[in-house]
Amino acid sequence: MPFKHSALAVLVMIIWGANFVVIDEGLDDVPPLLFLSFRFVLVALPLVFFIPRPTAGWRAVVAVGTFMSLGQFGLLYIALDLGMPAGLASLILQAHVIMTIVIAAIALKESPTRRQVVGASIGTVGLLVVVVAHGATAPVIPVLVMLGAALSWATGNVVARSAGVASGLSLVVWSALVVPLPALLLSLVVDGPAEVGSAVTHLSGVAIASTAYTAIGASLIGYGIWNSLLARHPASAVVPFVLLVPVIGIMTAWLVQDEVPTTLELVGGAVMLLGVATATITRSARPTKEGPPEPSAPVELASPAR
Template sequence: MSLKHSLLAILVMVVWGANFVVIDEGLADVPPLLFLAMRFTCVALPLVFFVPLPRASWRNVVAVGSFMSLGQFSLLYLALHLGMPAGLASLVLQAQVIFTIVIAAVVIKEPPSRRQIIGAVIGTAGLVLVVIAHGVAAPVLPVVVMLGAAMSWAIGNVIARQAGVASGFSLVVWSALVVPLPALGLSLLVDGSEEVGRALTHLSGTAIASTAYTAFGASLLGYGIWNSLLARYPASAVVPFVLLVPIIGIAAAWVIQQEVPTVLELIGALIMLGGVAAATIRTRPGTGPQTRREAPTVPSSRDVDASPTR
């Protein structure tokens, strides 16, 4: 990749890494599912009136939106609301790489390579260590919910791979339509109309800024740049940058929220990232710009998309 595009990739990783802290700060004033509905309303509107439909069936768009957006982020927001540390959340969510490899092998019969198997085993060992280390000092439930978010994302990855859904800006915008109404309905059911009404009529500056950052920064700007890089370069040249996300996420939470991970959590994090790196990074010739227009969200189980949270 050129220096310019490498810097753009790093910029996106910084935006995505800080996104966990931004979400966590916004959740102080708004119920998690209502906050989710607000974010994806801003992602979808008014762009759906200007962005063309993705080259995929409605069934595939809805399925991808249901798992990659609604399922993943409702559980992510809920985990943060339950007390999941933002920095640790940025790490645990990367378990989606391991889950994707396993689900793809079972469901669509894409056997992983030996390198991916080794990486998955190492990553799982690191993840188990992180969960154990966190459980010593805090409830494990938020971690379990975060693993559910990673699993939902992995299912979405496999659906996108099986259906051949392209990873494009139009898919980000149109699949966002799946989120607002179900999220708002669940918020009304769980939080009650009085709490939802109070939150909407007393939005703080932090909540508004957080919504703007997550919608326009993390989702639209971040994925706009990300998809353009995937259109120019092989996934193997672009995807490894996402290993910066949990590093930036943990650092941001450390600086902004004084969230200091334990030594055991850091060791587990390093082991897990090592496994994810082994599963996603591969050296191959021909990493220059490509002429293809779009790249699949999950090229295959041998080149897993490890895109971080949107």
């Protein structure tokens, strides 16, 4: 890729990597599910009135919104609210890649390649190391909730694939409509009307800025640039940049929140990312005399910021 496009890819990774800390800071003033509702209202409105509806059917759009947005981010926000370190959350969410391979093999009868099997095996070992290392020094429940977030995302990937839903900004915007009302109702049940009302009427500047960052910066700007890069270049040239997300996430949490991972957590994380890279990154075909290679199909690793 040209340097300019590589720089844009790195910029998106910085936006997405820092997103975990931004969310965590915003949760200090707003209950997690209410905060989730705020975010996706801003993602959907007013763009839903200007961006054409996805070509996929309503069932597919609702399913994608339920698993990729409501399930994934709902559990992510809850895990952070329960005390999950933001940097470590950015790493554990990468498990969705391994889970997607497994679920697709079971539900869609897709036979994984040898590289995917090896990568998934390595990634699973690294994930187990991270879980055990973190569980030795902190409650394990937030980690399990994060794994639930990764599982929801993986399920959404398989649902989208089986329905033939193409990734795109229209899908992000329209599927966002699935989130606000259920998230608000769940917040009213879990947190109570009094707490919800107090949070709505006493929004801090941090909560407002966090919502704007996650919705506009991470979801719309970040995903818009990402889609543009995937449309112009082979996925094998673009996708590897996503492995920077947990690196930037951990660094941001380290600098902003003094979150210092243990040595064993870092080792396990490195092994897990090695597995993810092995399972997903392939070499692009060399250009021939007839012209450049055809762009490969987009492969989503981890864009928790969407």
